[in-house]
Amino acid sequence: MQSALETSVRVRFAPSPTGYPHLGNIRTALFNCLFARHHGGKFILRIEDTDTARKVEGATEAILEGLQWLGLNWDEGPYFQSQRLPVYHEIIETLLETGHAYSCYCSPQRLEAMRQEQAKRKQPPKYDRRCRDLTQQERTSFETAGIARVVRFRTPLEGETTFCDLIHGPVTFKHDTLDDFVLLKSDGYPTYHLANVVDDHLMAISHVLRADEWLSSVPRHVLLYQALNWQPPQFAHLPMILGPDRAKLSKRHGATTITEYRRQGYLPAAMINFLALLGWSLDDRTELLSIEELMEHFSLERVGKTPAIFNRDKLEWMNGVYLRRLGHDEFVEEAMPFLDRDLPDSVGRPLDRAFVSRVLSLIQERAKTLGEVPELARFFFLSELQYDAGLLLSGKLDAQSAIGALTVAAQRLEEAATWDAAALEGILRPLATDLSFSTGKFFGLLRVAVTGCTAAPPLFQTMAVLGKEKCLKRLDTAVQMLSTDSN
RNA sequence: GGCGCAUUCGUCUAGAGGCCUAGGACACCUCCCUCUCAAGGAGGAGAUCACGGGUUCGAAUCCCGUAUGCGCUACCA
Numbered sequence: 001m002q003s004a005l006e007t008s009v010r011v012r013f014a015p016s017p018t019g020y021p022h023l024g025n026i027r028t029a030l031f032n033c034l035f036a037r038h039h040g041g042k043f044i045l046r047i048e049d050t051d052t053a054r055k056v057e058g059a060t061e062a063i064l065e066g067l068q069w070l071g072l073n074w075d076e077g078p079y080f081q082s083q084r085l086p087v088y089h090e091i092i093e094t095l096l097e098t099g100h101a102y103s104c105y106c107s108p109q110r111l112e113a114m115r116q117e118q119a120k121r122k123q124p125p126k127y128d129r130r131c132r133d134l135t136q137q138e139r140t141s142f143e144t145a146g147i148a149r150v151v152r153f154r155t156p157l158e159g160e161t162t163f164c165d166l167i168h169g170p171v172t173f174k175h176d177t178l179d180d181f182v183l184l185k186s187d188g189y190p191t192y193h194l195a196n197v198v199d200d201h202l203m204a205i206s207h208v209l210r211a212d213e214w215l216s217s218v219p220r221h222v223l224l225y226q227a228l229n230w231q232p233p234q235f236a237h238l239p240m241i242l243g244p245d246r247a248k249l250s251k252r253h254g255a256t257t258i259t260e261y262r263r264q265g266y267l268p269a270a271m272i273n274f275l276a277l278l279g280w281s282l283d284d285r286t287e288l289l290s291i292e293e294l295m296e297h298f299s300l301e302r303v304g305k306t307p308a309i310f311n312r313d314k315l316e317w318m319n320g321v322y323l324r325r326l327g328h329d330e331f332v333e334e335a336m337p338f339l340d341r342d343l344p345d346s347v348g349r350p351l352d353r354a355f356v357s358r359v360l361s362l363i364q365e366r367a368k369t370l371g372e373v374p375e376l377a378r379f380f381f382l383s384e385l386q387y388d389a390g391l392l393l394s395g396k397l398d399a400q401s402a403i404g405a406l407t408v409a410a411q412r413l414e415e416a417a418t419w420d421a422a423a424l425e426g427i428l429r430p431l432a433t434d435l436s437f438s439t440g441k442f443f444g445l446l447r448v449a450v451t452g453c454t455a456a457p458p459l460f461q462t463m464a465v466l467g468k469e470k471c472l473k474r475l476d477t478a479v480q481m482l483s484t485d486s487n
Numbered sequence: 488g489g490c491g492c493a494u495u496c497g498u499c500u501a502g503a504g505g506c507c508u509a510g511g512a513c514a515c516c517u518c519c520c521u522c523u524c525a526a527g528g529a530g531g532a533g534a535u536c537a538c539g540g541g542u543u544c545g546a547a548u549c550c551c552g553u554a555u556g557c558g559c560u561a562c563c564a
Contacts, residue, residue: 015564016563016564018563018564048564050563051564053563054564104562111562112561115561118488119488121488122489123488123489124488124489124560125489125560126560168492171491171492172491173491177489179560182561182562184562186562189562191561191562191563192563193564211558212492212493212557212558213558214558214559214564216490216492216558216559216560237492239492240558246556246557247557277499277500277512278499278500281499281500281501283511284500284501285501285510285511286511286512287499287511287512304500305492305493305494306493306494306500307492307493307558308498308499310499311497311498311513311514313513313514314498314512314513314514315513316513317512317513317514318512318513320525365526366524366525367525368525376524376525432522438522440521440522441522442522443522443523444522444523447522447523447524453523453524454523455525456523456524458521458524459523
């Protein structure tokens with residue numbers, strides 16, 4: 001059963017294309033999307049591109065791509081604020097007419113000097129309201145002199161504004177701590193405060209879910225809604241996501257943009273699950289939830305208030321869980337592009353899908369990200385292995401006995417009629433005893449010879465996939481390496 | 488400097504006055520499984536619930552201070 005209010009839920013994700021979308025932005029998008037879906041409402045995408053100076057090329061595309069990749073599909077938009085300038089200008093006229101706003105002709109230089117002076121005197125930096133009560137005559141003379149203007153909000157000098165945040169509860173700000181903030185910049189673009197309020201109203205946004213850093217802007221927004229005679233939406237300020245050093249997430253923290261996680265081989269479902277748990281929880285034990293389950297259970301009441309430090313280890317673990325849960329064919333499908341991209345050029349393309357499939361069945365439970373699949377699977381594809389001969393002796397072996405063991409193994413293997421894991425084990429396990437080698441020592445030696453690594457998937461399965469020819473060749477190479485090495 | 492918000496294991500978190508000698512997860516350690524790795528299983532260590540005062544028979548939970556952190560304080564969002 002849904003109430004009328006629930007069906008009218010409309011939320012928006014309103015990023016600004018001044019940078020690539022990082023985890024914090026995406027988490028905000030996620031919570032908005034989950035909230036909308038949970039209540040059967042609409043999820044709207046709005047691009048807040050009102051800062052022409054800081055606009056980053058390609059950022060908008062990255063935002064759209066990131067959301068699509070994660071399956072955070074929006075119902076309306078994207079709307080672009082840069083295409084709605086006339087709308088804001090009209091509102092500005094109204095505000096000017098009703099006296100809630102005024103034109104300001106102060107130069108950026110004067111403002112800067114003023115702020116420095118205030119800082120020096122340990123005064124709160126605030127606009128000194130020089131233009132707040134200009135006469136019509138004064139304004140006209142500034143205009144005719146061609147001096148650029150901004151439009152500022154005429155903030156009430158006294159009183160206070162209280163609003164009830166859905167996550168934080170009631171919050172109060174005194175008006176005398178606010179200043180006359182800018183609504184319209186001299187380039188004709190609105191500031192965030194204006195555009196945000198105007199659009200939220202015109203787009204009938206019912207709930208504003210955004211990061212905590214906006215909390216102290218709410219009184220300005222509420223005052224604007226009142227000046228315009230509009231009903232403000234409900235506000236919910238989400239805890240922020242911090243880097244390991246407790247600072248705001250930035251490039252300094254390694255991968256931060258969502259596209260980078262995609263590139264490194266994280267699964268959308270894992271990203272969603274992980275992000276959802278940064279600031280929200282279902283109960284005291286559930287960690288793994290599908291997007292459908294999240295939509296079903298998400299609620300603002302269970303959103304925390306404390307900022308979260310993003311823990312990459314846990315993301316990796318979770319991604320590994322999702323990787324292992326994939327069906328074999330799905331895993332092959334997902335991993336294929338990564339192999340294509342990262343396997344050495346010397347490996348011929350296109351890759352043989354049947355072979356890749358066999359290889360990946362041994363890799364799937366060992367990878368935490370798709371990005372590490374090529375590295376884990378590398379030795380299956382190379383024609384020549386490159387490793388330090390000393391690795392062959394890592395089981396505390398001397399070169400002679402290693403050469404001996406390798407040679408006998410090669411002989412027995414040569415005679416093998418069938419080449420599958422069971423047959424190989426049938427040959428090699430008894431041979432260890434014959435050689436009076438511990439299985440650990442013997443299989444370890446063979447492993448290095450065959451893979452070039454001390455850690456790899458189980459030996460017999462690995463050899464089975466590798467094939468007889470390659471295995472024998474590698475055994476032979478190992479013997480040669482040890483022979484020349486000991487001379 | 489002003490204003491605002493926050494404060495439970497290293498990290499993510501459970502906890503809405505007695506169920507808490509504070510639960511779960513990641514990471515870490517030990518053991519089991521085992522040809523290595525991974526996965527899995529069983530244990531362990533890890534939080535005087537920031538600190539100090541109240542309120543109460545009883546507080547991680549309510550109130551007040553203090554400290555610390557973060558955010559805002561732009562013609563940035």
